[in-house]
Amino acid sequence: MTGRPRIPPRPAWGFAAACAVLAVLPALVLSDYAHDQLTESYLMIACVLAWNWMGGFVGQISFGHAAMFGLGGFVAARLILHVHLPAPVAWLGGAIAAGVFALGAHPTLRLRGPYFSIATIGVGEVSRHVFTYWERFTGGATGLSLPIDVDFRYQLYWWTLGLAAAVAVASLAIRHSSFGLRLLAIKADVDAAADVGVSATLYQDVIFALSGAAVGLAGAMHASYQSDIEPSDMFGFDRSITFVLLAVIGGVGTSLGPALGAVVFVLVRSYLLQSFPTLHLGLYGVLLIAIILFEPLGLTGLGRRFVRRVRGARRAGGA
Numbered sequence: 001m002t003g004r005p006r007i008p009p010r011p012a013w014g015f016a017a018a019c020a021v022l023a024v025l026p027a028l029v030l031s032d033y034a035h036d037q038l039t040e041s042y043l044m045i046a047c048v049l050a051w052n053w054m055g056g057f058v059g060q061i062s063f064g065h066a067a068m069f070g071l072g073g074f075v076a077a078r079l080i081l082h083v084h085l086p087a088p089v090a091w092l093g094g095a096i097a098a099g100v101f102a103l104g105a106h107p108t109l110r111l112r113g114p115y116f117s118i119a120t121i122g123v124g125e126v127s128r129h130v131f132t133y134w135e136r137f138t139g140g141a142t143g144l145s146l147p148i149d150v151d152f153r154y155q156l157y158w159w160t161l162g163l164a165a166a167v168a169v170a171s172l173a174i175r176h177s178s179f180g181l182r183l184l185a186i187k188a189d190v191d192a193a194a195d196v197g198v199s200a201t202l203y204q205d206v207i208f209a210l211s212g213a214a215v216g217l218a219g220a221m222h223a224s225y226q227s228d229i230e231p232s233d234m235f236g237f238d239r240s241i242t243f244v245l246l247a248v249i250g251g252v253g254t255s256l257g258p259a260l261g262a263v264v265f266v267l268v269r270s271y272l273l274q275s276f277p278t279l280h281l282g283l284y285g286v287l288l289i290a291i292i293l294f295e296p297l298g299l300t301g302l303g304r305r306f307v308r309r310v311r312g313a314r315r316a317g318g319a
Contacts, residue, residue, distance in 0.1 A: 019165050026157055035157060037266060039225060042160035043218050044246065044262040046167040050214035051243040053171065053207050056253035057180060059187035060204065061117045063240045064105070064124035065215050068098035070234030071127070072216025073223035074137065077144045080224075087152070088159075091220035098216020099209045109204045112190065121237070128235035143230030146223065156225050163221065167214050168256055174207075175255040183207060187253075245288055251300025260299045 026035060047069065055061045076094035079085045085093070108119040131138045138144065174180045185193040186200045193200060223229045233239075246265050251257025272283060295301045 015165075015168065019161065022161055023158065026154075035154070037270070039157050039160050041263050041266040042157075042164040043222055043225075044242075044266055045164040045259045046160070046218045047215050048243055048246045048250070048258040048262045049164075049167045049171045049256070050211045050218070052247050052252060052254075052258045053174060053183075053211045053214075054204075055244065055247060056258070057174065057183040057187065058204055058207060059253075060109070060112075060208075061244065062120045063117055063237070063244065064120035064122075064127070065212070065243050066235050066237065066239035067124045067127035068102055068212040068215045069219035069222070069239060070131065070231065071101050072098040072219035073229055073234050074131065074144065074231075075216075076220035077146055077223045077229060078137065080146060081144065087224050091217055091224070094220035094223075095213045095217035098219070099213030101216075102208045102212025103205060105208065106201075106205060109201055109208065120240075124235070124237060124240055128231060128237070131235055132231040138231045141230065141232070143228060143233075144223075146227045146229075148227050153225060153227075156221060160221055160225075163217060164259075168259065170210075170214075171255050179203075245284060248288060249291060249298045251298040254297065254300045257298060257300035264299070 022038070025038070030038075047065070051062065051065050072091075072094035074094075075097040076087075076090040079090035079093050080087060083090075105120070105123055108116055108123065111119055132141060134140075174183070182193070182198045182203055185196070185198055186203060190200045219234065223234075242265070246261035247258040248261070249264060250259060250261025291298050295305075297304070
């Protein structure tokens, strides 16, 4: 990455204050249910923001990120169970494995638009079947069970918060750097970017590996948090669809907008599953269609529109 990232100071201070409040929240009034919901929210925020590096900044919509999520989780689980590494070290191993796996998708980066998306669907589904039948590694359909440490599971709240904060900072740094400008140039016109010396393949390789590593790290933490993991869940196509859906709901291509979609998803999902167990996916589909039709930038776009109206009303009142 070249060029010094320029992050606005006021949002940076606000972000730091929010992280500080969330860090001390468990010491205050926080139920076990809220603790669990927030931990899942942090993992989902990290995944969606990392997906946005590829899908939002480069414009390559990936439906195969569940492969990196699952690989990171199972590699970390094996390192904990058989090599007896400490969990944080095992998570790092899972992240590295997921990043290297993402580099293996290099041939697909020559594709653009729907062709790339279809290729990632194939990669994701092949990965799910291969790892499901690779019983020595994943345990097959029954999966793997990690030792349960109640205290460590509780501490994962801060680990996942740190991951979400680190990925958010990385998103801001990428978006406000010359590296991010090159990614946006590739998104706008790959041929024009090549004419001015921007290697689309190289930059896509780098950002895809970083995105895969971050998602793999989240998958590794998820494995430790859930204790019981299986390939059909970790590598499931619905997980990849969720990443895309939440990015669109929050504001695909924006720096932190997808995080809003992740928070809304985790908080609303439990209610929808209880109230509409057979219709919750259909409701998400309707929400997605409505956002695409009326507000392509999702919740971020709605927020910006609201701020503009408030400022316009203030100016009109002052006049």
